[in-house]
Amino acid sequence: MKHIKQIFTLFTLSFLFLSVSGCGSSQGDKPVTFEENPPFVISDIYSQAWIAGIQGGGAGTNVHITLESIEEGVTLDKIYFRRKSELLTQMIGSPTTFTGYFKSEKNRDVIMHDNPVKEANNTPPDPFPFQLGENEAVIAYTVNKSSKFFKVSNIVEKEIIAYPATNPNGLD
Numbered sequence: 220m221k222h223i224k225q226i227f228t229l230f231t232l233s234f235l236f237l238s239v240s241g242c243g244s245s246q247g248d249k250p251v252t253f254e255e256n257p258p259f260v261i262s263d264i265y266s267q268a269w270i271a272g273i274q275g276g277g278a279g280t281n282v283h284i285t286l287e288s289i290e291e292g293v294t295l296d297k298i299y300f301r302r303k304s305e306l307l308t309q310m311i312g313s314p315t316t317f318t319g320y321f322k323s324e325k326n327r328d329v330i331m332h333d334n335p336v337k338e339a340n341n342t343p344p345d346p347f348p349f350q351l352g353e354n355e356a357v358i359a360y361t362v363n364k365s366s367k368f369f370k371v372s373n374i375v376e377k378e379i380i381a382y383p384a385t386n387p388n389g390l391d
Contacts, residue, residue, distance in 0.1 A: 251348065257369040258290035258362060265375040266300070266354075272384035279322040282356060282374070286315040296366075297359040300374075302347045307358070 263285040270278040282300050284307070289295075295307045298319035310316040349357050354374045360367055 251368055253357070253370045254367050257358075257360065257367070258293045259295070259360070260287040260289075261285070261371065262287035264356075264371055265377050267377040267380060269380040269382065272382045276382070277322055279320065281321065282319040284317045284319075284358070286317075289315060290362075292362060294361045295358060296361055299347070299349055299351065299357040299359070300355075301351075301353065304347070 261284060264283065266280050266282045268278070268280045270276075280301070282298055284295075284298075295309075295317050297304055298307050300319065300321060303321050305319040305321050307317040307319050310318065349370075351357065351370075352372070354372065354376065356371050356374055358369045358371060360369065
């Protein structure tokens, strides 16, 4: 019986030591470093808000990027802008034009219920990893399977696009 107590105490102490020793490891994450000279050259970058002409049609902001050049083997992955992140979509037929589509969350379905189990289906927002100004963004890209980040400032905000409430051609 004495050996069982000693073994149990040894396992308990080992478990506690291992669980406490892992607590500080996530706090020591090194900050993201931004690349000074990315393997691409941006010729134009701007944001443009839009709103649908019908109730429930949504709204959002698109960030458009046009590159002057991009080195072979470089992939633009994601853009971080105004506390949100989205994948960058390459425009069909244009290997140097990319867009990030940020849909507004105003029309997002959120479950509010007395039963917390039903509310658990709500997805919490992802934590935002950068401190950015209103006209700044971070472009995440990959080179040789390595993720890199480039911070862009002075993004021009163009006039909002208000889509019509009905089809202007009269077609359904």
